Amino acid sequence: MDSRSRTRIDRGFTLLELIxxxxxxxxxxxxxxxxxxxxxxxxxxxxxxxxxxxDMQFARAEAIKEGQTITVCQSSDGATCTxxxxxxxxxxVFSDVNGNHVVNTGTDAILRVQSPFSNTGSTDTFTANNAxxxxxxxxxxxxxxxxxxxxxxxxxxxxxxxxxxTRCLSVTLVGLMTVQRHNQTNNTVTCL
Numbered sequence: 001m002d003s004r005s006r007t008r009i010d011r012g013f014t015l016l017e018l019i020x021x022x023x024x025x026x027x028x029x030x031x032x033x034x035x036x037x038x039x040x041x042x043x044x045x046x047x048x049x050x051x052x053x054x055d056m057q058f059a060r061a062e063a064i065k066e067g068q069t070i071t072v073c074q075s076s077d078g079a080t081c082t083x084x085x086x087x088x089x090x091x092x093v094f095s096d097v098n099g100n101h102v103v104n105t106g107t108d109a110i111l112r113v114q115s116p117f118s119n120t121g122s123t124d125t126f127t128a129n130n131a132x133x134x135x136x137x138x139x140x141x142x143x144x145x146x147x148x149x150x151x152x153x154x155x156x157x158x159x160x161x162x163x164x165x166t167r168c169l170s171v172t173l174v175g176l177m178t179v180q181r182h183n184q185t186n187n188t189v190t191c192l
Contacts, residue, residue: 041158041165048117048124049156049167049179052087055112056135059093060175062111063137070111071096073134078113079103083133087154088126090116101134101145129153141175 013021056072063070073081076089080103093112094103103110117124132154136144158165166182 045124045156045158045165045167048088048126049169051114052091052126052154053169053177053179055091055093055114056169056171056177058112059135060137060141060143060177062093062095063139064141066095067139069096069099069136069138070094071101071134071136073101074128075113076116078115079110081134085128085131085133086126087128088117088124088156090114096136099136101136124156124158126154126156129155135171137175143171143173143175 059070059072070093071081072091072093074084074087074089075092076082076084078090078092081092081101082089091114092103092110094108094110096102097107098104102108117126130153132145134145138144154169156167156169164182168180168182170178170180
């Protein structure tokens, strides 16, 4: 017999090898998917709260730079202040010439518009405590508005509710803005 015919060449995988690879892949997926979901949820929450924080800081800087009153208010249509406390529906930054917290056609200019949150598969809530529907910055950068004296606090909750993802935006009378995590205390304001 020829030596070539005795040598058997095996190609492919055995059933045991295939099951072992599938088991290892399943274990890695079981570890990776929850971590991936946490990272994407955390990034979404950070983007949402930083969007409002950035617009508040922009409004304060514009008020100081232009020497006039600038208001940030809750708005669901992108053109008027609604007076609601559900900030996830969007907000406006506008020059509030007469300081009445209403966008007046002809005198007030809309500087920025934030559309409602559009997070797929989630319904995050961004609700103001102390019935805060607007925050106004005067030409010195001080914050005025309903509820400011009590510590303006706008709380962002993720859905499903997860305290690790809860963030609070706090605005003080002097215009200092901070973002806090759940159960952190800043002077008299507690993020709950």
